[in-house]
Amino acid sequence: MFNETFKLTDILDEFYQGLYYLALFETKQAKGSMAHPSFMLNKVIALFDAACDQGHVIAPYFLHYIAQTYEGWLEIDDLPQLEKVPCIIEKGEDWLTAYKKFVELYQRIDKTFGEAKIVTAQNERQAQQKAKTIMRHRETLVAKIKELSLIHCGLTNLFIAQLMQLLPDTAITQKSIMYHYERGVERPNIWAMYEYYNYLNSHKIFDTTNPSHQRLYDDLLLIKNHDIVAVMNHYAKQDVSSKLTPKWIVANACNGHIDSILYVALEHLDIKNQADEASKSTNLATALLCVDWIVNHLNKDDFMSTLTSVSSFIDSDIMKNQIDKVALLTLCLFKLFVYTTIHDYRSSKFEQFITQFEKNLYLLWTNNPSLPAYLHYADVFEEMGVVLLQHKNYIEAEKFFRQALLKEPNNASYHCKLASSLNLQDKSYDEQIIHFLFAANQGNKEALEQLFIICAVQDYGTEENLEQLYLLLQQLDDEVHLFIDKTILLQCVMFELYKKHDPDCGHFVQYRFEKIEQNYQLTIDFNGEGLKKALAEKDEVSMPDITPNTTLDTTPDATEPPIKTDLDKTSVSKISSVTSKNTSFFDPLNKFDPTEAKNRRARKALEKINKIPVKNLTLRDLVKAQKAYETLHGKKAIKVSAKGKTSGSRAQIGRLFCHIPHGGDRPSPGHQQAIKNQIASLQP
Numbered sequence: 001m002f003n004e005t006f007k008l009t010d011i012l013d014e015f016y017q018g019l020y021y022l023a024l025f026e027t028k029q030a031k032g033s034m035a036h037p038s039f040m041l042n043k044v045i046a047l048f049d050a051a052c053d054q055g056h057v058i059a060p061y062f063l064h065y066i067a068q069t070y071e072g073w074l075e076i077d078d079l080p081q082l083e084k085v086p087c088i089i090e091k092g093e094d095w096l097t098a099y100k101k102f103v104e105l106y107q108r109i110d111k112t113f114g115e116a117k118i119v120t121a122q123n124e125r126q127a128q129q130k131a132k133t134i135m136r137h138r139e140t141l142v143a144k145i146k147e148l149s150l151i152h153c154g155l156t157n158l159f160i161a162q163l164m165q166l167l168p169d170t171a172i173t174q175k176s177i178m179y180h181y182e183r184g185v186e187r188p189n190i191w192a193m194y195e196y197y198n199y200l201n202s203h204k205i206f207d208t209t210n211p212s213h214q215r216l217y218d219d220l221l222l223i224k225n226h227d228i229v230a231v232m233n234h235y236a237k238q239d240v241s242s243k244l245t246p247k248w249i250v251a252n253a254c255n256g257h258i259d260s261i262l263y264v265a266l267e268h269l270d271i272k273n274q275a276d277e278a279s280k281s282t283n284l285a286t287a288l289l290c291v292d293w294i295v296n297h298l299n300k301d302d303f304m305s306t307l308t309s310v311s312s313f314i315d316s317d318i319m320k321n322q323i324d325k326v327a328l329l330t331l332c333l334f335k336l337f338v339y340t341t342i343h344d345y346r347s348s349k350f351e352q353f354i355t356q357f358e359k360n361l362y363l364l365w366t367n368n369p370s371l372p373a374y375l376h377y378a379d380v381f382e383e384m385g386v387v388l389l390q391h392k393n394y395i396e397a398e399k400f401f402r403q404a405l406l407k408e409p410n411n412a413s414y415h416c417k418l419a420s421s422l423n424l425q426d427k428s429y430d431e432q433i434i435h436f437l438f439a440a441n442q443g444n445k446e447a448l449e450q451l452f453i454i455c456a457v458q459d460y461g462t463e464e465n466l467e468q469l470y471l472l473l474q475q476l477d478d479e480v481h482l483f484i485d486k487t488i489l490l491q492c493v494m495f496e497l498y499k500k501h502d503p504d505c506g507h508f509v510q511y512r513f514e515k516i517e518q519n520y521q522l523t524i525d526f527n528g529e530g531l532k533k534a535l536a537e538k539d540e541v542s543m544p545d546i547t548p549n550t551t552l553d554t555t556p557d558a559t560e561p562p563i564k565t566d567l568d569k570t571s572v573s574k575i576s577s578v579t580s581k582n583t584s585f586f587d588p589l590n591k592f593d594p595t596e597a598k599n600r601r602a603r604k605a606l607e608k609i610n611k612i613p614v615k616n617l618t619l620r621d622l623v624k625a626q627k628a629y630e631t632l633h634g635k636k637a638i639k640v641s642a643k644g645k646t647s648g649s650r651a652q653i654g655r656l657f658c659h660i661p662h663g664g665d666r667p668s669p670g671h672q673q674a675i676k677n678q679i680a681s682l683q684p
Contacts, residue, residue, distance in 0.1 A: 010224045011194045015056045018047030027106045055256025055297035061092035086289035088253045088264045094153040102159040109166045157184035158192040265290035269324045295335045327372045330360040358387045378407035394424045412442035429460040440472050456496045457511040463500045602631040
């Protein structure tokens with residue numbers, strides 16, 4: 001039963017195989033082609049690379065060691081950055097230090113005792129002196145070897161045991177060798193387990209009745225079957241060995257095992273380990289590196305198992321009253337969601353994890369209204385705002401949407417959601433229009449629908465807002481389906497532009513919201529014939545440059561129901577469906593040109609400024625004239641520049657330059673008439 005010989009490749013993973021061959025090469029034990037640098041170094045580098053791909057946290061340090069020791073073999077810039085490698089209990093620098101010390105002592109021992117030497121002496125006294133000299137060398141080396149134990153590293157006991165085997169009088173040191181092998185196995189270290197088993201067999205001292213030897217054999221069988229997690233469970237079920245489970249977790253974390261890395265990351269946040277603010281900050285930084293390390297070395301095939309592991313940690317008992325740990329796992333969930341976006345990965349099982357993510361965010365917010373700094377991502381702020389909207393906390397939701405916009409000012413979704421939060425508070429309609437316009441310009445359909453409700457139905461929009469809305473509707477792809485047909489919306493916007501010039505005609509088109517069961521319904525009532533007759537009596541000069549259809553009979557059928565659409569009960573910005581057909585009262589082919597309306601307003605502005613008495617002309621009038629002229633001609637004929645608190649301001653109107661003294665915005669009396677003349681001359 002206990003006679004099985006384990007192959008090196010069955011027990012050691014890629015990292016330990018690479019380290020084994022590197023030590024073999026640098027201690028000059030390699031034979032044949034293995035002793036050739038081009039063969040051995042290529043093999044070692046390939047093994048370390050494979051370990052790095054799997055998330056091993058020690059392998060990057062040895063790749064950097066090879067790059068620095070063997071010039072031309074590796075480019076440091078192409079290697080993983082060591083500052084981004086998490087320090088999981090054991091430091092990579094310590095492993096590297098222990099390895100270098102091992103190679104140095106091996107070479108020294110080999111030089112001193114490696115070759116069989118015949119020591120000659122002329123007499124007994126000289127022989128005793130030479131024997132004492134050899135013993136002093138041996139004792140010195142033993143002391144140097146024991147210094148390795150001061151290095152906190154999983155390799156130290158293995159290295160000590162191997163170095164002691166090189167010393168003369170091994171019978172004297174066998175007890176010490178076995179002691180250090182046992183320490184290495186308990187740490188645990190897979191390489192130490194492999195070497196200890198071989199040592200026991202080669203020296204014929206493997207004891208089948210010894211419980212520690214039996215456990216060593218069982219563990220190697222489990223490792224051979226690539227079930228290291230089973231090793232941990234194997235220990236956890238035994239009272240005697242259960243205290244070794246955390247050590248196995250640390251060992252597996254070094255190997256890149258996701259569950260183990262998460263466990264170690266959460267341990268770094270444990271209050272017991274945070275004696276002061278400095279250690280708290282260091283532990284948090286390490287925990288954050290662990291999360292990044294998990295995501296950066298994630299295999300797409302292992303994604304769902306990783307997501308499930310994080311979720312199970314969140315649901316475990318260790319999360320009770322552990323807000324810091326909940327925040328870290330929430331960050332891990334968020335980064336995994338980002339991973340799905342980058343790699344275009346979708347799954348029907350995501351819904352439960354998203355719900356858990358939202359639940360975590362709300363828990364964090366109830367504990368502290370400001371999220372931890374490491375969760376300050378625009379997407380997290382947006383999600384937090386959405387969660388708060390669901391809880392009807394509109395004021396706080398607005399704050400988070402604003403924070404998201406600060407990080408990504410050009411994100412149409414953030415603009416739309418901020419405007420929706422303002423709408424639910426029934427405030428800042430001017431700002432709502434700005435945000436909805438931005439989102440609508442980016443192709444956001446919901447923003448366009450909400451813009452129509454605010455500007456047309458609720459009548460909060462200016463004439464310019466309505467013109468912008470009209471253009472957006474015109475440019476909308478016909479395949480995009482709005483809550484009401486686009487043609488009807490265009491005609492409604494036209495009507496609202498008429499109404500800006502003649503509010504009395506507002507009763508010809510009526511909008512109303514009605515609550516039917518659990519939904520709000522928008523109803524639009526038209527009186528096309530009455531509007532057409534009223535428009536015929538109006539002065540064309542005071543009306544927009546839009547003509548109603550005279551060839552199409554626009555009088556709605558008395559039996560035809562009004563246009564209706566259902567709106568989601570929780571938010572006017574969410575539209576669900578259309579409940580009846582559309583009705584037309586304006587010619588859909590009639591094209592409205594908003595540019596002409598702007599030019600008309602600009603001409604009226606210049607005309608109005610020209611009527612202002614000379615003594616009342618101010619700097620504000622110059623600015624208005626400047627905007628109007630730029631609208632008409634697209635060039636800056638008027639320039640106003642502020643020069644400071646003491647020098648006042650200067651204005652240029654055509655070729656006329658005038659100085660506006662500090663203390664008021666009125667030009668000097670000598671320039672007022674000239675300014676008036678220049679403004680008059682600018683009119684086309």
